[in-house]
Amino acid sequence: MGYRMPMAGRPVSLLDTVAPRGGAAKAVAAAVLGSLLLAASAKVQVPFWPVPMTMQSMVVLLLGMAYGSRLAVASVLLYLAEGLAGLPVFAGAGAGPAYMTGPTAGYLVGFVLGAWATGRLAERGWDRAPLTALAAMAVGHALLFVPGVAWLAVLFGAEKAVAAGLAPFWAASLLKTALGAALLQGAWSVAARRTAG
Template structure:
């Protein structure tokens, strides 16, 4: 079924606007490409303990906005499945199940939830407005951080969870929120220009 069949042109995601007749093959290609982006973004990191600072949340937000809720959620789940299977897709060196149940577990679950949330908002036009895109990205990051810190609280207690799982990431999260919203606005400008020129 085409990705854009349930979307009107007014609220179609970026992908559905650029490739409105995409079917199963396109969806599979997008899932693979998205998982590769998530893997690459995991390797761009500043080493912190117990959770490294990576570019993954930026990748999650952009994938969510560009793909829409179902495809973005599927992409993140495919990525997580690769990690559980033992492929070296995560930020840390621990293999598969060991890593996904470790300190980063809450953040990884947050990736999937945030991707679906951001995609859902994009399907309602939030990706086309600078203010709404920024707000959606902030919501997505808040979900990731909340679930991440909640899991760290189970492991280490609330005070330490805040100190190691939230406090060091404020500035980077703000920067990635701004950058993600800017990337989406730039992408939409390119699409609009091409549409106007054709």
């Protein structure tokens, strides 16, 4: 199939397939790389109010699919800690505790949920086939929006939360889901060729 199966029959993550050795050092390096990818994807944005459209949701979900649940969540938490510490990793110029309680706070929580869910699904092999990868990415996107829209509803009311925090993002989320699943399948194809060689 192109990927290794461990003794218990649980699929090995894409990261472990590509880099089977490294232990704790590999995990730390992967978490740092994940946080840097999230910071970079925050800067690719279309300005909307009160929440900008970025590429972060796709990166969050791809981290889950490539890393597995625990390492993906660790990457997202590291990213959030960097922002909390005041580093300019978020969309726009904001950082620190005030930013993390603003309109995007619910989506930041959603990053953790999305990374965990897609990671768990990948650990069950959903990242290996196009349709299940699409389904996993769709589940992850849904989990990003639930706390995001809920927090906006607290701040602005339910109607405005849906109008400003959900409706403008449907089409882009569908595109990012498809693109993310395609990138994942391409990465597995490359990994399969490497392991076969």
